[in-house]
Amino acid sequence: MKTPKAESPTDRHTALVQSLGLAIAEGSLAPNSVVRLDELEAQHKVSRSVVREAARVLSSKGMLASRRRFGTVVQPEEAWNLYDPQVIRWRLASSRRLEQLQALNELRGAIEPQAARLAAERASWDAGSDLVSLAARLWAAGQRGAQEEFLLLDVEFHAAVLNASGNAMFAQFQSLVTEVLTGRTEHGLMPHLPHHEALQLHVDVASAIQRGEAGAAHAAMSRIVEQFAEEVGYIWSEHNQGESPDASPQHTTPQHTTEADGAPQLPPSASLSTTDS
Numbered sequence: 001m002k003t004p005k006a007e008s009p010t011d012r013h014t015a016l017v018q019s020l021g022l023a024i025a026e027g028s029l030a031p032n033s034v035v036r037l038d039e040l041e042a043q044h045k046v047s048r049s050v051v052r053e054a055a056r057v058l059s060s061k062g063m064l065a066s067r068r069r070f071g072t073v074v075q076p077e078e079a080w081n082l083y084d085p086q087v088i089r090w091r092l093a094s095s096r097r098l099e100q101l102q103a104l105n106e107l108r109g110a111i112e113p114q115a116a117r118l119a120a121e122r123a124s125w126d127a128g129s130d131l132v133s134l135a136a137r138l139w140a141a142g143q144r145g146a147q148e149e150f151l152l153l154d155v156e157f158h159a160a161v162l163n164a165s166g167n168a169m170f171a172q173f174q175s176l177v178t179e180v181l182t183g184r185t186e187h188g189l190m191p192h193l194p195h196h197e198a199l200q201l202h203v204d205v206a207s208a209i210q211r212g213e214a215g216a217a218h219a220a221m222s223r224i225v226e227q228f229a230e231e232v233g234y235i236w237s238e239h240n241q242g243e244s245p246d247a248s249p250q251h252t253t254p255q256h257t258t259e260a261d262g263a264p265q266l267p268p269s270a271s272l273s274t275t276d277s
Helices: 009-026 037-044 046-062 085-092 097-122 124-143 147-164 174-186 196-210 216-240
Strands: 064-067 072-076
Touching: 009 037, 009 046, 009 085, 037 046, 037 072, 064 174, 085 097, 085 216, 097 124, 097 147, 097 174, 097 196, 124 147, 124 196, 147 196, 147 216, 196 216
Parallel strands: none
Antiparallel strands: 064 072
16 A cells, blocks of 8 residues: 655645635635734644745735734735736635626726737738637537537637737736636536527637628627626526526527527638538
């Protein structure tokens, strides 16, 4: 029988950062409360150096601060680095998950439609064609209910649009979008089968970018962000009423103009032969 591997200082450090970050995001470690390092050392059975390093990491994220005569103090939310991917994950894991998703999606609504508009104006024909192919693969994964594959392709699609905008600052926004899309799935706020309109809208964005239709690309991406908020709100409501979080909102939310069920409507140059079936 193998002896269990001893936990390394790195593992203990990571676990402590995770535990404290979640506690601060949840509010169980309240703003302006004092965190005693000696108590953390005893409570988590770690060395003082591990505690100090964990406090340093959380201080770099704005969640803790050292105050003379007080010690290490929990900071209010407005002091946190809310764009830090780890802070985003902690906030999404808290009871304020819906509020966090709404705030992040509002930020997406200010950036992603404009990125799609710029991509239509700046992206090469090959980049547009790659987006169309990616949208077709996303469609196929959604139709099959392949949720893990769908998430990976959805993250790749939105990153590709941001990159195609030609704006380096927009391109760096993809890490935040990745956390939003991943958090939605991990916390059960994604329908098992994506709404038909959502699938078609991704195709519409890609097609508009390929054709250089900036207004159409902006409008389709705006609708994707809006529908995200609608679906998350609906599934959250159903979940809190004791219903399954996998319940799809497509039968109860208002229907918008979509193409007939079946293959996505692609531009003449595109073909579904590129999709995985």
